Amino acid sequence: MTEQTNYDVIIVGAGIAGGLAAYKLAQAGKRVLVLDGGPGIPPNRGEYMEKFYLEMAKTPESPYPPDTGDEANSRPRIMDLISWKTRPPTGYLIQEGPLPFSSTYERVAGGTTWHWLGTSLRLLPNDFHIQTAYGHGVDWPYGYDDLQPWYGRAEWEIGVAAEVSHQEYHGLTFWDPDDPAKPYSYPMPEILQTYQDQVVARLIGDLTLEGQQVSVSPTPQARNSIPFDDRRVCAGNTNCIPICPIQAKYDATIHVGKAQNLGVEVWYKTVAYSLGVDNETGLVSGVNYKQYEDPKGGVTNTGTVSAPFYIMAAHAIETPKILLNSRSNELPNGVANLSDQVGRNLMDHPTQLSWALMPEPVYPYRGPLATSGVESLRDGDFRKEHAPFRMEMGNEGWNWATNDPWGSVNQFIGEGQFGPALKNNLNALLVKQFRFGSLVEQMPLSTNRIVPSTQYADALGIPRPEITYDLDPYTRAGYAAARQNANAIFAKMGATDLTKPDPTSSRVFYYNDQPYILNGAGHTMGTYRMGGDRKRFVLDADQRSHDHPNLFMVGSGVFPSVGTSNPTLTIAATTLKTVDNMIKTVLK
Amino acid sequence: MSSNQDLTDFVGLSAILTGFGADDLNPQFSPAPVAVEYLQTLQSKVDAALVSRMLSTYQTISGLPPAEQPAAVQSQILADPQLGPVARNVIRMWYLSIWYTDYSDPNNPVTGFSDGTVVSSNAYTKGLAWDAAQAHPMGYSEMHYGYWATEPPPLDSPDDNS
Numbered sequence: 010m011t012e013q014t015n016y017d018v019i020i021v022g023a024g025i026a027g028g029l030a031a032y033k034l035a036q037a038g039k040r041v042l043v044l045d046g047g048p049g050i051p052p053n054r055g056e057y058m059e060k061f062y063l064e065m066a067k068t069p070e071s072p073y074p075p076d077t078g079d080e081a082n083s084r085p086r087i088m089d090l091i092s093w094k095t096r097p098p099t100g101y102l103i104q105e106g107p108l109p110f111s112s113t114y115e116r117v118a119g120g121t122t123w124h125w126l127g128t129s130l131r132l133l134p135n136d137f138h139i140q141t142a143y144g145h146g147v148d149w150p151y152g153y154d155d156l157q158p159w160y161g162r163a164e165w166e167i168g169v170a171a172e173v174s175h176q177e178y179h180g181l182t183f184w185d186p187d188d189p190a191k192p193y194s195y196p197m198p199e200i201l202q203t204y205q206d207q208v209v210a211r212l213i214g215d216l217t218l219e220g221q222q223v224s225v226s227p228t229p230q231a232r233n234s235i236p237f238d239d240r241r242v243c244a245g246n247t248n249c250i251p252i253c254p255i256q257a258k259y260d261a262t263i264h265v266g267k268a269q270n271l272g273v274e275v276w277y278k279t280v281a282y283s284l285g286v287d288n289e290t291g292l293v294s295g296v297n298y299k300q301y302e303d304p305k306g307g308v309t310n311t312g313t314v315s316a317p318f319y320i321m322a323a324h325a326i327e328t329p330k331i332l333l334n335s336r337s338n339e340l341p342n343g344v345a346n347l348s349d350q351v352g353r354n355l356m357d358h359p360t361q362l363s364w365a366l367m368p369e370p371v372y373p374y375r376g377p378l379a380t381s382g383v384e385s386l387r388d389g390d391f392r393k394e395h396a397p398f399r400m401e402m403g404n405e406g407w408n409w410a411t412n413d414p415w416g417s418v419n420q421f422i423g424e425g426q427f428g429p430a431l432k433n434n435l436n437a438l439l440v441k442q443f444r445f446g447s448l449v450e451q452m453p454l455s456t457n458r459i460v461p462s463t464q465y466a467d468a469l470g471i472p473r474p475e476i477t478y479d480l481d482p483y484t485r486a487g488y489a490a491a492r493q494n495a496n497a498i499f500a501k502m503g504a505t506d507l508t509k510p511d512p513t514s515s516r517v518f519y520y521n522d523q524p525y526i527l528n529g530a531g532h533t534m535g536t537y538r539m540g541g542d543r544k545r546f547v548l549d550a551d552q553r554s555h556d557h558p559n560l561f562m563v564g565s566g567v568f569p570s571v572g573t574s575n576p577t578l579t580i581a582a583t584t585l586k587t588v589d590n591m592i593k594t595v596l597k
Numbered sequence: 598m599s600s601n602q603d604l605t606d607f608v609g610l611s612a613i614l615t616g617f618g619a620d621d622l623n624p625q626f627s628p629a630p631v632a633v634e635y636l637q638t639l640q641s642k643v644d645a646a647l648v649s650r651m652l653s654t655y656q657t658i659s660g661l662p663p664a665e666q667p668a669a670v671q672s673q674i675l676a677d678p679q680l681g682p683v684a685r686n687v688i689r690m691w692y693l694s695i696w697y698t699d700y701s702d703p704n705n706p707v708t709g710f711s712d713g714t715v716v717s718s719n720a721y722t723k724g725l726a727w728d729a730a731q732a733h734p735m736g737y738s739e740m741h742y743g744y745w746a747t748e749p750p751p752l753d754s755p756d757d758n759s
Contacts, residue, residue, distance in 0.1 A: 061736060062718035065695070066710075201746040234742070245745045248736035374732035376745025404745070405735065414726040415709030418692045422685050423706045427675060428667050431688070432616035432729050436752050439730035 024120025026563035027322030028264035035271035046280040047117035080304035082116040103475035112529030119262035136572030150550035158186035163581035170197035171229030205371035206381040212502035231259040325533040325566035354453035358530035363495030364444035365504035373406035396487025406442030447491030610655040694720040
């Protein structure tokens with residue numbers, strides 16, 4: 010049965026895209042309903058913190074429900090990657106390979122921003138037209154200058170700390186979103202760089218790689234350097250992923266809450282599973298959903314809700330799953346899929362880890378997880394030959410690379426060390442640990458795709474996502490280049506490279522006969538991309554379905570290509586742009 | 598339940614095993630003494646007779662001149678086929694706040710990925726590995742904005758948070 014409602018817009022998903030969209034629509038006086046598949050925002054983060062403290066593996070998902078793979082809001086977990094080939098699958102995703110898609114996401118209110126890093130880099134001007142400039146990938150339907158004002162607004166909306174003069178590289182320009190003649194400033198001063206960042210910059214000194222001068226840049230971060238938006242300043246818990254204990258880092262519960270304060274209704278534990286379409290008008294006619302109370306207790310209610318307009322904001326795996334699960338005789342490809350591109354072009358920022366022992370102490374495991382990066386190899390003529398990358402400088406030693414301090418502590422004790430020698434030897438090692446995490450731009454492949462499984466359903470009887478995933482040669486070449494350049498920087502610094510890819514890993518791949526380990530960045534992108542040609546793209550440049558005029562989509566699924574910037578800021582900017590256009594046109 | 602003598606012996610032995618001072622491990626005024634939690638964990642996970650033998654062995658050692666005690670702990674406890682694995686798991690517990698489940702099979706050494714239990718959230722925030730790194734437990738900073746821009750206090754500074 011379809012419920013008659015008075016909403017102007019129904020949004021599926023209460024993450025950063027859905028939260029921002031709901032808030033902006035409500036500010037414009039629109040009546041909005043948000044459906045979210047997970048539990049609501051907890052009254053405080055104490056329970057999540059307690060769970061984090063007690064977890065053996067401090068993975069990104071460790072603080073959050075659910076614990077198992079067979080609950081109503083189950084989602085992928087890092088630990089599932091170890092056994093991704095096992096059948097029946099031990100995890101939520103059905104991974105068909107040849108490589109496992111190695112990023113995870115959350116299905117709780119606030120979404121994956123609970124454990125995003127906070128890195129808020131803009132895409133580079135050349136990232137918007139890589140096909141034209143370098144002959145690889147796919148161009149965006151517009152350029153940097155079109156998105157520039159929305160980047161500025163997004164930075165003020167979520168609260169980004171940075172200094173413009175440190176971000177003007179690779180052609181990035183900044184101006185006031187409302188007046189191109191006026192200069193721009195970020196809402197908060199730059200986050201102080203760590204002691205480690207300063208040592209690395211000094212030891213690199215003067216170095217040129219692939220025709221680019223190598224420099225260490227402070228990273229724009231959505232965390233507070235001064236009190237902002239009624240939230241406190243960062244205390245350097247070194248735990249942005251999996252959870253900031255004090256919400257000094259922005260997360261989307263903030264805009265979900267703001268939207269609710271303006272009257273937006275949010276239905277939690279309400280899992281959208283398909284869309285209905287009126288075959289005469291071609292308009293989307295409703296969202297079909299299932300509800301649960303106990304995540305292990307099955308479906309308690311089903312229904313359909315309708316409104317004149319719909320925004321899909323359910324994440325770049327869940328949104329295409331819903332669209333493809335909406336097949337009918339009239340729409341055998343599913344909803345919004347005359348292009349056959351829904352669910353295809355699945356991308357991540359495959360992340361190459363290189364780690365080394367520094368020649369002097371740098372004192373990691375302190376400060377926010379990352380405060381600087383080498384952005385020098387994000388753009389350059391080499392993009393004709395191999396994918397570009399940004400080199401994130403981790404402030405957590407070898408924690409990601411080797412599971413330290415747990416790894417080395419156990420190794421040293423196993424060797425028989427104890428007493429002051431144990432303490433001092435650990436100290437000598439831990440204070441000199443350093444790693445680069447190079448986020449490589451991945452090219453879109455139509456064969457990299459997510460489809461609803463025909464074999465496996467979740468606890469509510471909804472098909473689970475089945476994923477086919479691989480890395481193309483250009484991306485692999487970028488991965489190898491990231492490794493080589495990290496090594497060159499280590500050598501210049503006098504650091505000892507200790508990078509050791511484990512050939513028995515479930516995530517190993519090869520390039521020029523050398524083994525590399527695939528790591529996910531948590532950046533799921535590309536699966537409902539936008540572009541002018543309705544035969545090749547799912548959405549138009551306004552993020553509106555080419556097929557159904559009352560259906561819009563937001564989130565990183567819209568990116569036709571992904572550059573090397575962490576996607577959240579671009580999600581926010583494109584969402585603000587889309588919603589503003591909706592308010593000025595179809596919702597006028 | 599543990600006696601005060603057990604706790605004294607456990608902390609004294611732990612100081613030699615970990616390289617941290619007894620006052621660091623069990624501060625006189627602590628609202629949530631983790632040493633008590635660790636001793637209880639040890640006594641709940643390991644055969645009582647073995648724990649008793651370990652503590653009484655240490656009690657005898659504690660009568661030696663301080664400079665001779667580490668070598669005695671090594672030869673009489675760490676080198677003992679039964680006491681050694683337990684003592685090493687106690688070191689792991691102090692450094693990582695974890696009691697590892699399978700710790701006595703020499704062919705299956707404990708690694709950072711082995712099964713175990715985090716003793717408590719209180720214990721997590723007091724792991725010695727973080728002190729050895731001159732840092733703080735990830736997710737538990739008692740510092741303020743910007744502390745990360747300069748070098749930390751020295752490893753054995755009286756101000757350090759151990």
